[in-house]
Amino acid sequence: MSLKNYTSINDIDHIETWIQEALMIKSNPLKNNELGKNKTLGLLFFNSSLRTRLSTQKAALNLGMNPIVMNVSGDAWGIEFEDGTVMNGSTAEHIKEAAAVVSQYCDVIAVRAFPSLTDKIKDESEHILKSFIKYASVPLVNMESSTSHPLQGLTDAITIKENTTKKRPKVVLSWAPHVKALPHAVANSFTNAMQKMDVEFVIANPKGYNLNPEIVKDTLVYHDQKEAFKNADFVYAKNWSSYEDYGKVVKTDLDWMITKDKIGAAKFMHCLPVRRNVVVEDAVLDSENALVTEQANNRTFAAQLVLKKILENV
Numbered sequence: 556m557s558l559k560n561y562t563s564i565n566d567i568d569h570i571e572t573w574i575q576e577a578l579m580i581k582s583n584p585l586k587n588n589e590l591g592k593n594k595t596l597g598l599l600f601f602n603s604s605l606r607t608r609l610s611t612q613k614a615a616l617n618l619g620m621n622p623i624v625m626n627v628s629g630d631a632w633g634i635e636f637e638d639g640t641v642m643n644g645s646t647a648e649h650i651k652e653a654a655a656v657v658s659q660y661c662d663v664i665a666v667r668a669f670p671s672l673t674d675k676i677k678d679e680s681e682h683i684l685k686s687f688i689k690y691a692s693v694p695l696v697n698m699e700s701s702t703s704h705p706l707q708g709l710t711d712a713i714t715i716k717e718n719t720t721k722k723r724p725k726v727v728l729s730w731a732p733h734v735k736a737l738p739h740a741v742a743n744s745f746t747n748a749m750q751k752m753d754v755e756f757v758i759a760n761p762k763g764y765n766l767n768p769e770i771v772k773d774t775l776v777y778h779d780q781k782e783a784f785k786n787a788d789f790v791y792a793k794n795w796s797s798y799e800d801y802g803k804v805v806k807t808d809l810d811w812m813i814t815k816d817k818i819g820a821a822k823f824m825h826c827l828p829v830r831r832n833v834v835v836e837d838a839v840l841d842s843e844n845a846l847v848t849e850q851a852n853n854r855t856f857a858a859q860l861v862l863k864k865i866l867e868n869v
């Protein structure tokens with residue numbers, strides 16, 4: 556299957572096939588290093604990044620593409636996304652011109668733009684991502700938007716497939732503490748990905764931290780972390796701010812921190828960056844059951860698969 560844009564886990568037609576394709580790429584990353592020759596990938600960051608920024612560039616380089624990167628928030632003109640605005644404030648350039656111009660320099664555009672966490676309706680409208688899709692004339696890759704992080708979700712599916720010893724492992728997505736209000740994107744895309752896989756998937760979160768019911772669907776949600784962790788093969792930790800009391804931190808103690816005692820022999824996953832001894836204790840991250848570095852490595856092959864599918868279509 557070729558691909559126009561990659562904006563959500565729903566763009567994956569058959570996740571098991573995509574995982575196998577990504578593992579083939581991992582076994583021979585330079586096999587298609589002519590596919591992207593003379594093609595340019597533009598990476599636009601409205602927010603910070605280590606893994607996404609480097610792994611997506613690495614993926615592009617493995618395909619023979621030329622990546623160019625811009626920190627939009629720090630270095631570009633302030634972009635206006637509303638239609639019909641009298642632009643006499645802080646924004647100096649409209650997305651209509653910005654996206655059209657970048658499309659002339661790039662064959663594929665990748666965008667990272669986090670939510671405000673103050674305006675639920677606007678965040679859920681995905682106005683930045685959708686504006687780029689509307690006004691760019693080239694394919695678009697979502698490098699984490701207001702509500703989804705599909706490169707991470709695909710990566711996590713690949714990592715679980717590589718590390719499972721069971722046909723149908725039990726996978727728990729657990730909320731974990733944090734000092735700041737964080738987006739729901741990683742948890743949403745992980746949930747979307749697990750719902751497409753043949754796994755026993757459950758979510759554990761404190762009361763007040765239920766994810767969007769349209770994402771959770773009929774996935775079992777526990778408010779008792781210990782109960783959820785029983786017989787778990789994989790524990791995926793992630794903080795997110797309240798969805799119901801949108802963007803708020805409503806629990807500040809460390810009761811839900813992931814510890815070795817709690818997860819036993821289960822493999823530990825986290826998208827990174829992670830705050831040690833707040834989200835998860837050192838003993839877990841420093842154990843052989845921690846898959847976090849392998850996950851970060853697989854970011855390259857997930858991105859490479861997505862770019863390969865797009866390049867086959869341009």
Ligand code: CP
Pocket residue numbers: 603604605606607608699707826827828
């Ligand atoms: N996991 C992830 O997206 O990492 P970065 O925010 O560093 O890109």
